[in-house]
Amino acid sequence: MKTTASLKATKLNLFNLKSVPTRTFWITSISFFMCFFAWFGIVPFMPDVVKDLGLTPTQKWNSIILAVTGTVFARLLIGKLCDKYGPRLCYTWLLILGSIPVIASGLVQTPLQFLVCRLFIGFIGASFVITQVHTSLMFASNIVGTANATSAGWGNLGGGANRLGMPLIAALVVSLGVSDGDAWRYSMVIAGGICFLMGLVYYFFTQDTPEGNFKDLRASGEEVTTKKDQVGFLTVIKDYRTWILFIIYAACFGIELTVYGTMDDYLQNTFQLERVTAGNIVLSFALMNIFARTLGGYFGDKFGKLRGLRGRVLFLAAILSLEGIMLVTFSTTTSIVLGIGLLILFSLTVQMAEGATFSVVPFINKKAIGSVSGIVGAGGNVGAFLAAMLLKSKSAVAEKAAIAANEGLGEAFVKSAQSAAASSAVASGYFIIGFVVVITGVLALAIRFSTSDEEVAEMDLQKPTNDLITA
Template identity: 55%
Template sequence: MNALTPASKINLLDFKSVPMRTFHLTWITFFLCFFGWFGIAPLMPVVREDLGLTKGQIGNIIIASVAITIFARLLFGWLCDKIGPRISYSALLLLGSLPVMFIGFSNSYESFLLFRLAIGVIGASFVITQYHTSVMFAPNVVGTANATAAGWGNMGGGVTLIVMPLVFGAFIGMGYLDATAWRYSMVVPGLALFIMGFVYYFFTQDTPAGNLADLRKNDPNYQAKTKSSESFWTICKDYRVWGLFLAYGACFGIEITIDNIATLYFVDNFHLGLKEAGIIAGLFGMMNIFARALGGIFGDKAGKKFGLKGRIVILSAFLLLEGLGLMLFSAIEVLPLAIAAMLGFALFLKMSNGATYSVVPFINKRAIGMVSGIVGAGGNVGAVLAGFLFKSEGLSYRESLFIIGVAVVAVSVISFLLSLPKETVEVQNAELQPAYEKVNA
């Protein structure tokens, strides 16, 4: 492997080469971002009591935590092209750490809502993570690298739900009251993000060949050579992009929604304590240790055998099973069965995440970045729409989950329809065949 070119294999024990060092720092950073983004979620039962929040206000807070991420992902995707992922990630970490640490100054619903909105910017970390691993790895392993980095990072959402109640409990053990302990608890993830901002800046670089600023300085034509040949509006005219936009909203959008409400759901519906509910809710996120990567692997295998159509059919099947699992979970009132149902739909949800991004690179190989950005934003649009259900005073959380399950099933049908236009699929498969032959050679 040439040190100046993307890595053609993944060696998890390699911490010295630029691609693998970047891979490890990227997924670890993304992992920590979930502590900042969702660190407050498992503490919401305490915050609800402290600030006297209503169900509608909690719904608005859930929406705020994911709404701004839509715009942040588009912004930081553009910044990655302009200034590189290294500086972009470092800036996001340093700036994003501030509202995480300072949310403890909230003393009203309005101030808490504004801090939660600001924290949502950290969700742009996904785009930078996918961008950075994409430029560090060759086509034969980039899908695996992307799925693994994203999956291990997403696992932070589950660990957060388990660890933050323990951090909160540690402050209680030091003698702090609940109203003070949750505030001090949020300083921990905020400080971790702040430190990681400097680590990322000094120990990664934009590409295997160097940082963008140096490459552009040494080669005036570098910008022109790496610029996409497709316009943003051309990408927007491709209906398949919007089909994947919906698909990612139906999987990742629901994932971050469950991250937000899972602890509250188990506290309110099964009368559990904060720590017990946090541990159970955390199991949902821990599925990412393997499930997202598994979705990408199934997508790759189907793609090699059946082409683009195979990838899309696999995605549709996973979405269908996710939706049915959600409906089943919403109806169960026995705790052990509810946990089993949650893990079942979580498996297919996270596999859908991976399967979505096994399709994305093959929609338009001349504009992978723009397609990734739009589809990624779709995840947050899905979370925002789900949030409106959870803020409704007329719907219980169980009823909201059932409606979401029905919507996911509908999206699975729409996703399947993307595989039907035979001519388009044949053209795509013809374009991709040389790449498969090169990888298999």
């Protein structure tokens, strides 16, 4: 089997759309954005959904958990499929099939139907893995961390942009004569339709690697990412570094999801902020993905240039530890000014840690990038699930105790006591989570690379490249 010379890009030239790597970067980033936009698109409408479908508090919580759970399994599977069939076909089918439950969620009539849709909508969260695989295949080792982090960060914006975008879509359909009560349904149908169209764009305007598609390369005898997919996947499972990165991603992306998902209520309960004010603060932190995650990949690449693959690990360990310290410190503050300052630093470090993680991932197993990315990506959702369960359990116990202790003292007094109890419980949960993140930062130092791994990474830079290749 012959091996083609690499045409991976050694720089991220965002305006050179004639370049296959650059064009792929933009299409995969936009596709990722739309997937996250649709995945979390229902969030701004939850009060309407609860009223329309008659959801109980338990069903509402279950809808959140189901959306995260579906993503875990999808990410584990999609990475392996990327190694076998290539990211182009995987993303095409994910977007097309994933649009179905998004559209269906706007047509549901019962709580059960809604919960089923939320489970399957979670599958489009696997788009993150395909994005990371595709950019890893398109960019050389000197820039792959920056490319991965930027595409992921800009894609993640979809999870925050829906807070503004979905209400705007709803306002548009209302202006066309749709009732306010049905606006959320039409908005979800539109979001699903856009995902479907992006699937067609992905199929016709991208390719798996700078050299061509997996199918064509294999037909001509070229070596692609893996010789035998199953062997590569088994090797990934046995590699301890994969599971350390799984834990690391749980400690950064997983914690970001959980903290941002609970921060609105925490800011209201702790600092007596209005809901709109708290929501805008949380949204502004989500928008830091525009640059913060890119910084993590950028510095991962810079440390890699200075100290090789070990340098990437050292930076990851440092920024992850700082993330934990910021969260621990935030959990103990009672000053809104200091609290917002610490939240800014937490947002910066947690997103940089995410970028730094995927500046390391492409070097774990060059022949099974998809499998590694899938397992590590799934770690983020596992972390979010576990952290959410911790905060939910602590808060539920504290709130029930507060209600029981103040029963009969008046509704306003009971609500105040319940709010204070929830604030204290979540703060203690943040403290525990932050401490665990610091420990995970130390654990990152256990990731080691062999001399041959370092040589392979260096050789990637020595291969001929061409940033002007076109398809």
